[in-house]
Amino acid sequence: MMKQYQLAMPQQVFSGETGMQALESLAARHKKAAVFTDAGIRASGVLERPLAELDKAAVPYVVYDTLPAEPTCDQAQQVIDTFRESGADLIVAVGGGSVMDIAKLASITADGSCTVRDQLKDPRIGKKTVKTIMIPTTAGTGSEATPNSIVAVPEEQLKVGIVNPEMIADAVILDGEMIRRLPRKIAASTGIDALCHAIECYTSAKANPFSDLFAMQALRLIFANLEKACDDADALDAKEKMMQAAFYAGVAITCSGTTAVHALSYPLGGRYHIPHGVANAIMLMPVMQFNKSCCSKKFAEVYDAVGGTGAGTDTEKADWVINQMDAMVKHLDIPTSLKPYGVTETDLPLLVKAGMDVQRLLVNNPRTVTAADAEALYRAIL
Ligand SMILES: NC(=O)c1ccc[n+]([C@@H]2O[C@H](COP(=O)([O-])OP(=O)(O)OC[C@H]3O[C@@H](n4cnc5c(N)ncnc54)[C@H](O)[C@@H]3O)[C@@H](O)[C@H]2O)c1
Ligand SMILES: [Zn+2]
CATH class of the missing domain: 3.40.50.1970 (Rossmann fold)
Known part of the structure; x- marks a missing residue:
């Protein structure tokens, strides 16, 4: 306990x-x-x-x-x-x-x-x-x-x-x-920020029964409503639900804590001025793949809660959840790499150093992140 x-x-x-x-x-x-x-x-x-x-x-x-x-x-x-x-x-x-x-x-x-x-x-x-x-x-x-x-x-x-x-x-x-009139591009990246808060808090080393309650409800609402809320200006019900989801994910942050997605995305905002939600969207896939083996049971719980289909084992369920999040980012036309921002191989040492300094959040990651891991995670999005 x-x-x-x-x-x-x-x-x-x-x-x-x-x-x-x-x-x-x-x-x-x-x-x-x-x-x-x-x-x-x-x-x-x-x-x-x-x-x-x-x-x-x-x-x-x-x-x-x-x-x-x-x-x-x-x-x-x-x-x-x-x-x-x-x-x-x-x-x-x-x-x-x-x-x-x-x-x-x-x-x-x-x-x-x-x-x-x-x-x-x-x-x-x-x-x-x-x-x-x-x-x-x-x-x-x-x-x-x-x-x-x-x-x-x-x-x-x-x-x-x-x-x-x-x-x-x-x-x-x-x-x-x-x-209602939030431009789609901003609705998309801010919605993915809420998704990151929820999935990171649910799989965080600091996750607990209180944060799980709020993070899971946020995930249910986001999986069901994010794309609709962004695509359809008049989908007020989906927008209301996204408002609630973002709030619940915020409560989850307060009781638990975000993990390596947010930690490694901070330097992307600080150094390259990539908007917060976009930076998180770019970091999301490599970090989720990296963490998968340590929290496949938690991903499987998300699969069951959001109505996943076609998977049997916990690993298959985790893959489904991760692929679904990837599909959401792509559907919303958010970049999935650092290419549009002119980041290159030569930037890696500084990025790794700055990312590793965000120990406040890295300690929450379910799998230990070394400097070599951080480098591989950044390299995956070049
Ligand atoms: N305190 C926390 O817990 C927390 C958590 C995550 C992120 N953040 C921080 O929040 C900031 C990002 O906030 P954000 O993603 O909400 O974006 P934002 O507040 O920076 O707003 C982005 C743009 O959207 C426009 N905008 C906002 N609402 C609008 C609306 N309804 N209609 C039309 N335009 C609208 C704004 O004018 C602005 O140009 C970052 O600095 C990030 O680090 C804080
Ligand atoms: Zn955030």
Whole structure:
């Protein structure tokens, strides 16, 4: 039996047709709200409904709508410095992982007692002084559920995860309408990110009964709905289910942890600026093949849960699950190699070094990853 495992989640989670209306009462007790978002989201029109709820609550608000995608630690700090002048006592994040991650950092550094760079050295020093409401617009990173915030550190050409339970959101609103007009390319890569969270957490060395529950339900929903949610703009039911799946996969991350897919993809984001979901999609196949022999029973459980067909042994079932994930990535037209990004053989030593530095996640991998293994895994996607 495992020594200890625990479940930590946002205090309140709203979903369903009228879920967005919860924002009115959630905001009502506050003196001023700061709405964090970005230009793409503002242009898509999805900000209108959350702002209408804030109007109904008669809470004054300021909108920060130029947040950067995949922020560096210094870009996040700039947003936080501007936000600190607002006097707001509530942050409403309407966005993907990039927006939510900055909002979470702002909520624990608003009193000015530490900076984002301080937290790279000591992730636990921030204390929450401003409440947060997360309204994801991608499905997604699951950042609305996790205590993690990911920032790029330019001088190290790496992305780093700051993990602090203080960053868990106070409230979350999951609304499929928010992803109705999400461009297919972004829906696809963010959906594969959620798939990676779920399968990595389910096969992680840190997996436990709590994380298994959430990761498995996320897998059921993703296998059944991801392609439809991306292909059909009007498939609102599939989009709602992807919103739930991304959230469940985020809860699974909080109780378990991602593994070598995420560890080895961090340098791809940090060094070559490959979007997070795409980098994970590229790493997924080689890592799953590498891990297969160590967790074929877990893959077989996934096969049974998602309605796999035609396989008998655990190994055959694992092959079916892995092939099915490969087919999803290909159906969604996401690159499966580093070729489009100009990465070559000469980049391997630096990639291996940077990847091996992400021990925080590599220790979760069900099979030990040596530097030679990492090199072979990167070589497989050149
Ligand atoms: N904190 C966590 O637990 C966690 C987990 C995984 C990833 N991340 C981080 O999250 C970031 C990636 O987040 P992401 O994949 O959600 O993408 P993103 O937030 O970077 O957004 C990508 C693009 O999509 C656009 N967009 C978002 N929602 C839209 C909508 N509804 N309609 C139209 N356009 C829309 C944005 O304007 C942006 O240009 C990375 O920095 C990654 O490292 C964090
Ligand atoms: Zn991820």
